[in-house]
Structures are given as structure tokens and as C-alpha cells.
Amino acid sequence: MNIVVLVKQVPDSGAERSLAGDGWSVDRSGGTNVINEMDEYAIEEALRLKDETGAQVTLLTVGPDHAVDSIRKALSMGPDAAVHVSDEAVAGSDALGTAKVIAAALGTLEYDLILSGAESTDGGVQVLPHLLAELLDIAALTGARKVTVEDGGLLVERQTEDGYEVLRASGKAIVSVWDTINTPRYPSLKGIMAAKRKPVTTLTLADLGVDAATVGRSGAATTVLSAEPRPARGAGVKVADNGDGGDQLVAYLTAEKFV
Amino acid sequence: MAEVLVVVDASGGTVRKVTLEMLTMARALGEPSAVVLGAPGTAAPLTAALGEYGAAKVYVAEHDDLDGFLVAPKAEVLAALVAEKSPAAVLLSSGQEGKEIAGRLAVKLGNGLLTDVSALDADGTATQSVFAGSWVVKSKVTTGVPLVTVRPNSLTPEAAPAAAEQVGVEVAVSDKAKKVAVVERVTAQKSARPELTEASVVVSGGRGVGSAENFALVEELADLLGGAVGASRAATDGGFYPHKYQVGQTGSTVSPQLYIALGISGAIQHRAGMQTAKRIVAVNKDDEAPIFDLADFGVVGDLFKVVPQAVEGIKNRR
Ligand SMILES: Cc1cc2nc3c(=O)[nH]c(=O)nc-3n(C[C@H](O)[C@H](O)[C@H](O)COP(=O)(O)OP(=O)(O)OC[C@H]3O[C@@H](n4cnc5c(N)ncnc54)[C@H](O)[C@@H]3O)c2cc1C
Ligand SMILES: Nc1ncnc2c1ncn2[C@@H]1O[C@H](COP(=O)(O)O)[C@@H](O)[C@H]1O
Numbered sequence: 001m002n003i004v005v006l007v008k009q010v011p012d013s014g015a016e017r018s019l020a021g022d023g024w025s026v027d028r029s030g031g032t033n034v035i036n037e038m039d040e041y042a043i044e045e046a047l048r049l050k051d052e053t054g055a056q057v058t059l060l061t062v063g064p065d066h067a068v069d070s071i072r073k074a075l076s077m078g079p080d081a082a083v084h085v086s087d088e089a090v091a092g093s094d095a096l097g098t099a100k101v102i103a104a105a106l107g108t109l110e111y112d113l114i115l116s117g118a119e120s121t122d123g124g125v126q127v128l129p130h131l132l133a134e135l136l137d138i139a140a141l142t143g144a145r146k147v148t149v150e151d152g153g154l155l156v157e158r159q160t161e162d163g164y165e166v167l168r169a170s171g172k173a174i175v176s177v178w179d180t181i182n183t184p185r186y187p188s189l190k191g192i193m194a195a196k197r198k199p200v201t202t203l204t205l206a207d208l209g210v211d212a213a214t215v216g217r218s219g220a221a222t223t224v225l226s227a228e229p230r231p232a233r234g235a236g237v238k239v240a241d242n243g244d245g246g247d248q249l250v251a252y253l254t255a256e257k258f259v
Numbered sequence: 260m261a262e263v264l265v266v267v268d269a270s271g272g273t274v275r276k277v278t279l280e281m282l283t284m285a286r287a288l289g290e291p292s293a294v295v296l297g298a299p300g301t302a303a304p305l306t307a308a309l310g311e312y313g314a315a316k317v318y319v320a321e322h323d324d325l326d327g328f329l330v331a332p333k334a335e336v337l338a339a340l341v342a343e344k345s346p347a348a349v350l351l352s353s354g355q356e357g358k359e360i361a362g363r364l365a366v367k368l369g370n371g372l373l374t375d376v377s378a379l380d381a382d383g384t385a386t387q388s389v390f391a392g393s394w395v396v397k398s399k400v401t402t403g404v405p406l407v408t409v410r411p412n413s414l415t416p417e418a419a420p421a422a423a424e425q426v427g428v429e430v431a432v433s434d435k436a437k438k439v440a441v442v443e444r445v446t447a448q449k450s451a452r453p454e455l456t457e458a459s460v461v462v463s464g465g466r467g468v469g470s471a472e473n474f475a476l477v478e479e480l481a482d483l484l485g486g487a488v489g490a491s492r493a494a495t496d497g498g499f500y501p502h503k504y505q506v507g508q509t510g511s512t513v514s515p516q517l518y519i520a521l522g523i524s525g526a527i528q529h530r531a532g533m534q535t536a537k538r539i540v541a542v543n544k545d546d547e548a549p550i551f552d553l554a555d556f557g558v559v560g561d562l563f564k565v566v567p568q569a570v571e572g573i574k575n576r577r
Contacts, residue, residue, distance in 0.1 A: 010552035012530055013390075013391065013508060013527065014526070014528070015525055017390045017393070017394075018390075018394070019389070019390075019394055019396070024396065027365070031290070037509075038509070046383060064532075074331070088315075089445050092332060094371070094372070095362070095365070095372060096365055096366065096372070099366070103343075119509075121508060122389075122390070125358070125372075125374045126355070126358050126359075126364075126374070127358050127359065127361065127362030127372070127374065128362075130330070130362040130363050131357045131362050131363070131365065131366055133331075133363075133438075134334075134362075134363050134366035134367065135366060137435065138438070139330070139438035139439045140331075140359075140438075141439055142355065142359065142437065143355055155442075158323045159501075159502065159503055160355075160444075161270065161354060161355075161454075162270055162271070162446045162447065163444070163445045164445050165441055165443060165445065165447045165448035166441070166442045166443040166444075167329055167439050167440065167441055167442065168439070168440050168442045169438055169439045171438065173438075173439075178509075179509055181530055187495055197453045219328075219368070220371075220401070221365070221370060221371030221372070221400060221402035221403065222371040222372065222373055222398055222399065222400050222402075223398060223399055223401050223402060224396055224397070224398045225384060225397045225398055225399055226396070227389075227392055227394055227396045227397070228394065229393060229395075230388070230392060230393055230394060230395050230534075232552075233534070233553045234553075235552070236539075236554050236555035236556055236557065237555070237556050237557070238551055238554070238556075238557040238558075239556075239557070239558055239559070240546075240558075240559045240560065241558055241559060241560025241561070241564065241565055244541050244568075245542070245558040245559075245560040245564070245565040246558075246564070246565045246566065246567065246568025246569065246570075246571070246572055247568060247569075247572050248558065248566075249389075249540065249542070249556070249558055249565060249569045250572035250573055250576070252540070252556045253484075253517075253540075253569075253573070254576070256538060256540075258460065258484060258516075258517050259310070259483075259484065259573050
């Protein structure tokens with residue numbers, strides 16, 4: 001079985017982040033870029049299947065040159081190889097633009113199963129798997145908390161607003177995973193050493209035969225008019241509990257008409 | 260007046276509050292028409308509420324295939340309807356299903372998609388929050404009919420009675436759209452508490468609550484205030500409370516009138532899910548906890564002393 005895992009490098013969600021440039025894109029120039037957290041769960045799920053079935057695991061990322069740092073880190077967990085699409089013209093893509101590039105890159109790879117995170121912490125649009133499914137005419141099973149590969153098919157269990165549901169598909173599929181699915185492994189020292197020698201193929205839009213005008217800022221179907229940091233909330237009242245903290249809390253809730 | 264399609268989000272025969280919010284929001288752009296997609300019988304119990312909040316028409320697309328397979332059939336039917344009606348915009352709820360249908364429509368129609376929108380101007384300018392709510396962005400769709408997913412609790416629904424005339428929509432689902440079958444759908448027992456994303460009061464517990472048993476205290480305060488219970492990721496990871504109640508970046512986004520954080524430090528990923536609450540109250544024994552930076556009212560103290568006292572105090576006022 002061939003598994004492709006989609007991984008994205010994102011600015012660390014725990015650090016200060018900003019939008020920049022005339023198109024208000026995510027500022028990726030800072031030094032705090034990391035693997036999108038959810039994607040580590042997708043890598044782990046692929047490695048679990050590799051351990052079970054001997055699957056070949058390839059990472060695929062679309063991002064600037066320095067995304068390769070995150071690729072090496074991800075490879076140290078155990079995947080076999082990586083493909084990195086890097087091209088200035090991709091900058092400023094909306095979700096659909098990114099999906100077109102990823103779909104074209106997948107066209108150059110052999111795969112039975114694509115795994116991705118359920119959402120990225122920078123764009124956070126949660127739609128990429130279904131965009132790819134439309135573009136590639138394959139099945140999309142999203143937000144998995146459990147994946148079972150059975151004869152000729154896949155079973156996915158996922159949480160819903162009302163409870164949970166079980167989905168089944170056969171044929172090629174993309175499965176996005178939630179962070180409840182597993183616990184990602186830490187890279188071993190051996191894994192880190194091995195990652196340095198694993199093949200990383202770098203591709204441009206020209207290599208993929210994608211017309212640059214259809215992606216990036218020029219190809220986007222949406223535009224950002226303005227962006228600004230949200231004004232900080234005004235500091236409120238803080239009291240120390242000297243035996244009457246609960247009463248003071250009730251007094252506040254009463255004054256605000258909540259009780 | 261231009262028609263605006265609002266895709267109905269409902270559960271167990273009642274419309275979710277976000278649907279009423281979308282109907283209200285849609286009126287800025289034109290005349291809302293509701294679209295019901297589901298198994299036969301889905302629309303009937305919903306129509307009255309849809310009319311009360313301004314749906315001039317209710318497009319009814321009912322077929323077992325819309326329920327038996329994951330989102331693709333719904334996207335297919337909706338794409339045909341959008342092509343036929345050329346609405347001013349299509350609004351969907353920003354839950355998993357709404358986003359997925361919207362994403363597929365964007366590919367099918369080549370239209371621009373904006374997710375997690377909290378406000379919409381008459382000229383189509385949308386307001387979104389990014390980076391865990393720390394930035395406010397205004398954006399616009401430049402190609403095709405705008406596809407907009409609306410974040411729950413973004414505005415107060417306003418009634419505006421309209422005809423809610425039912426219009427049947429023919430459903431013919433292609434095999435292509437039947438790739439993912441729903442083999443089982445398990446509905447968890449509904450708690451008597453309001454739904455987390457809809458509640459006007461949310462009381463959340465974090466690592467400081469310490470155990471699953473101790474969450475009874477969080478529940479007690481929530482119940483006294485008629486609120487929902489939430490939890491931080493440390494609390495859900497620790498098994499104190501089920502994952503579906505997690506608030507934050509990888510959990511639910513809530514925007515209640517009152518949010519009470521008990522034993523929660525206020526990490527940026529938690530703030531992502533609650534910082535647009537109208538009033539924020541925190542109880543934490545660490546004077547330096549970042550949650551105090553956004554709290555309107557904070558008590559520095561042990562939650563096991565402060566909360567029981569508050570619970571008594573509220574009971575005494577009844
Ligand atoms: C990509 C990513 C996504 C994430 N998504 C989410 C998310 O969706 N939601 C989320 O919540 N987190 C999320 N996190 C985790 C987040 O970074 C924090 O780790 C988490 O919010 C911490 O939870 P906590 O505040 O309960 O625990 P802690 O940070 O451990 O804080 C516990 C607090 O309780 C206080 N306390 C302890 N005992 C008492 C007592 N007796 N009385 C009063 N106070 C007490 C302590 O002083 C402390 O401030 C995410 C992290 C990442 C990297
Ligand atoms: N530029 C990218 N390169 C590779 N994978 C991506 C990229 N953007 C998104 N993904 C994948 O799609 C998932 C969902 O992303 P999103 O739709 O942006 O929330 C992520 O968790 C990644 O696995």
C-alpha cells in the first residue's frame with residue numbers, strides 16, 4: 001500500500017503571529033515555523049499502517065523553501081520519502097489554489113490512501129480534504145478518530161455534533177484525522193540520523209504543469225481588504241480570595257444580571 | 260430583491276440557532292430562501308421556524324441518498340440549485356458539514372469561499388477572525404456567487420415573518436457522489452443542558468479541576484446559571500471530561516454572554532475558542548495566569564473554596 005501524508009508548515013500557534021504584505025498573507029518569515037500539529041497525528045496514523053502492513057509512506061507539502069526544515073523533522077518520525085512543492089507563484093493562494101497544486105502533485109505519485117490533518121492552525125479552513133476529493137474524484141472521510149483498513153475498503157469513525165458516526169468507502173480515499181486518534185511518536189536518534197538521507201524531491205509549478213495564473217494571489221477567488229490585530233480586551237477587576245472570593249463573584253454576577 | 264440561499268442546519272427535527280442567525284444575516288444582502296437537504300420528512304418540522312425568521316421560500320430537497328452518504332450528494336444538489344437561481348450569496352453554517360459542502364461547491368462552481376464569517380455587509384464584505392481570534396480580517400469574494408460559512412453565535416437572530424413557501428427540488432444523485440456511505444449514526448444522549456456552541460452561559464473547567472469527579476462542581480455552577488459545561492484541552496486529554504466539550508482551537512468556538520473559566524491558565528489555543536465572549540470570569544490560584552489578561556472579573560484563589568461559596572451564595576439568592 002502507498003500512503004501519502006499531507007503536511008503543512010505553519011507559524012507556531014503558541015507564538016505571536018501576523019499577516020503581512022499587500023495581500024495580507026500569513027507571515028511565514030518568522031523563525032517559529034512548525035509542523036501543523038494535526039498533521040503529526042496523520043503521520044502517526046500512516047506509520048501505524050506502515051508498521052502493520054509495510055506500507056510505503058511519502059510526505060507531501062506545498063510551501064516556501066524553509067518548509068523543508070519541517071519536512072526533515074517529519075521524516076525523522078519514520079516516513080520513507082517526501083515531495084516538496086515550492087514556487088513563489090503559490091504564495092497568496094486561497095484554499096482552492098492550494099488544493100489545485102496538491103492535486104497536481106498527487107498526480108505525479110502512486111497512492112492508495114491520502115492522510116491529512118483535519119485542519120491547519122494558520123488557515124484553519126478545514127476544507128482541503130473535500131476540495132481534493134472533488135478535484136481527484138476520490139472519497140473523502142474527514143475528522144477521523146479511528147481508521148480501520150479492511151479488505152478493499154476503509155472504515156472511519158468520527159465524532160459529530162450529535163454523537164458519532166461510522167463511514168465506509170472503497171477505492172482511493174483521503175482521510176483527515178483529528179487529534180483524538182492517536183499519540184504521535186517522538187523521533188528517535190536513529191530516526192533523526194536516517195532522515196538526513198531520505199529522498200526529498202523538490203518540484204515547481206512548471207514541473208507539475210500548473211499554470212501559475214490559476215493559483216497564488218492572481219488565481220484567488222477571494223481578496224482580503226483589510227486586516228488588523230484585535231484590540232486587547234480592557235483589563236477587568238481582579239480580587240484576591242481572602243475568604244469571600246465566592247461571595248464577591250456572586251456580587252459581580254448579580255450586578256451583571258446573570259443571577 | 261436578490262435571493263440569498265441559506266442552507267439549513269438542523270438536528271433532531273429542530274433548526275439550530277445558527278440557522279436563524281444566517282437568516283438574519285442574509286437579509287443584509289437580499290431576501291433569504293432556506294434550503295433543506297435531507298431524508299424524506301426533514302423539512303416539515305422546520306418550516307414554521309424558518310418562516311418566522313424570514314425565509315420567503317423553503318427549497319425542499321429530500322431523498323434517502325442525501326442522508327445515507329457523506330456530504331457529496333448534498334453538494335451536488337445544492338450546486339444545481341445555485342446554478343439555477345444565481346443567488347446573491349449562499350450561506351452555510353461553519354460546522355464540519357457546512358464547511359465541507361461549501362468546499363465542494365467552490366470546486367464545482369469555481370466560486371470564492373469564505374469560512375468562519377462573523378458579519379456580512381450589504382456590499383458582501385465579510386468579517387473573519389484569524390490566528391485564534393487575534394486578528395480581524397475583512398475580505399470579499401471576487402469570483403462567482405459568494406460561498407460563506409457563518410460562525411455560530413455571531414449575532415442575535417431577529418424574527419421577520421415571511422411566507423416560507425415550500426418549493427420541491429428534484430434530487431438525482433450521481434454514483435460519483437456516493438463514494439462514502441454512512442453505515443452507522445449514533446446519537447449521544449442529549450443532556451438537559453444547552454448546546455455548548457449555542458449557550459448564553461458557559462462554565463469551563465481546566466487542569467486545575469483535577470479529576471473527572473471534581474467536574475461535578477463545574478456542572479453544579481453551570482446548572483445554577485442555566486449554562487453549558489466546557490473544558491480545556493488539558494481537562495479533556497486528562498479524561499476529566501469528554502472531548503466533545505473542549506473549547507478552543509481544536510475544540511468548539513463559543514461566544515456566550517458569560518464565560519467562566521475555572522482552573523484554566525488561558526493558553527492562546529484556549530483563548531481562540533472563547534475570547535469573543537461578552538463577559539469573562541476567571542478563578543485561578545495563580546495571580547499571573549494569562550486568563551486574567553482577558554477576564555472582566557477575576558478571583559485569585561483556590562477554586563475548591565471559591566466555587567462552593569459562590570454556589571451557596573447563588574442558591575441563597577433564589
Ligand atoms: C495546536 C494546539 C491546539 C490546541 N488546542 C487547544 C484547545 O482547543 N483548547 C484548549 O483548551 N487547549 C488547546 N491546546 C492546549 C493549550 O496550549 C494548553 O495546554 C491548555 O489549554 C491548558 O489547559 P489548562 O489551562 O486547563 O491547563 P494548565 O495550563 O495546566 O492550567 C491549569 C491552571 O489551573 C490553575 N489551578 C490549579 N489548581 C487550581 C485550584 N485548585 N484552584 C484554582 N486554580 C487552579 C493553575 O494555576 C493553572 O493556571 C492546544 C495546543 C496546541 C499546540
Ligand atoms: N500547503 C499545504 N501543503 C500540504 N498539506 C496541506 C497544505 N495545506 C493544508 N494541507 C493539509 O490539509 C489539512 C487541512 O488544512 P486546511 O484545510 O488548511 O485546514 C492540513 O492539516 C494538512 O494536512
